[in-house]
């Protein structure tokens with residue numbers, strides 16, 4: 001078997017190695033992306049596990065450090081590529097949603113560009129070094145530093161290739177989060193895929209996005225959910241010993257709605273994550289800086305609060321909460 005190379009990391013069969021993908025400077029400074037490769041002793045799929053697309057979502061980041069420690073390449077079939085922290089500028093500056101240098105959301109600029117700003121160059125590096133080499137991908141997120149969240153996964157029902165869609169659904173069920181958002185609205189254009197997992201999916205590689213953890217705190221439970229999910233996907237793919245497991249009673253979320261703020265001011269939520277709400281129920285109030293009401297935010301549907309912003313700072317057009325309709 002040929003070695004697997006990602007950035008400066010070169011793994012031979014039976015090895016686990018780490019290194020960096022270099023993102024050279026252009027209009028703004030360069031950065032690098034820490035990656036690890038575990039290469040098994042026998043053939044099998046190449047699974048990419050990505051954390052830290054948003055730098056203030058640390059539960060998957062800490063989880064993939066544990067996955068690296070627990071992975072034994074001697075009993076692995078195939079190869080696992082771990083992107084330990086995709087967005088180092090955002091991680092080190094502890095920014096929410098957007099990178100600190102270019103103000104762009106890394107998960108809105110895929111597949112990226114080699115001569116764009118740093119977020120676009122990071123996306124390009126992940127597309128060419130990781131997504132182009134993998135067979136399937138899990139992009140692991142959590143509630144951002146300002147968001148309370150109940151764990152869920154996104155199943156991208158793209159409609160380009162039903163076999164790829166079906167496999168992605170199996171991966172979502174295998175990861176183990178019992179609430180699964182059905183998303184049919186992601187772009188189909190390979191040159192404008194916007195999202196990391198969608199970039200793989202459009203290229204015929206089954207992919208899911210997972211959300212487990214909240215408010216910038218990697219609790220033991222949130223880390224454990226992410227570690228367990230990564231190994232469960234490896235088991236589904238036949239990469240490690242053990243019977244595949246799947247969520248037995250998934251709660252499908254369809255439709256769902258991300259509510260955005262109609263104005264800039266201070267946000268006063270009155271619901272929490274995982275709370276059931278009915279259509280028209282008050283989710284919170286937006287006030288100006290003096291405390292005078294600007295708007296009441298109400299749920300557009302009967303369902304569940306998947307995440308809600310719990311810090312007061314609120315800009316016009318920013319997410320306030322995500323609600324989804326549930327069915328078993």
Ligand SMILES: [Zn+2]
Pocket residue numbers: 053054057141142144
């Ligand atoms: Zn995220």
